[in-house]
Amino acid sequence: MSETAGDSPGIWHTWPDPAKLTSWRGETMAAHLDIRFVQAGDDYLTAAMPVDHRSLQPFGLLHGGASCALAETLASIAGNLVLDTSRNHALGMSINASHLRPVSEGRIFATARPRHLGRKTQVWAVEIEDEKQRPVCVARITLAVIEGQWSGSRD
16 A cells, blocks of 8 residues: 545645654654554545554454554544644544454454544544455544644654
8 A cells, every 4th residue: 555645635625645743753652562544535535554563462462452552543543633723633532442353463454534623523434354355343433523623743
């Protein structure tokens, strides 16, 4: 998968540049899990994560918490990209995930699409697939939209 630039901004206030988004990871969980943004479209954002020693549970399978970290990272970034962050920002409020298929190696790909973009909340659906495009996890993330500029800087 690679970056895709649409002819229109779609839902985005700021167009998602996968390379720039990946560079924002700093020393965060996203960096530790090697989450990389790989594709954007008019109404979706996709990221990839390796399934390796960092994301496995003791039985050698993808940890559900790692899937949730991928889903929330993706939805939170996407949620802020649809906002004018000089006026509002979005923060995770809740996550619900159903784990559908075990994965023990390779990479997984998560795609986030909005289900609700309101003034006070956003709801994002995240579908995670393996390298063979088989469903691994489905998640729903609710974000709170908070008035005020985010105090961090990601230039």
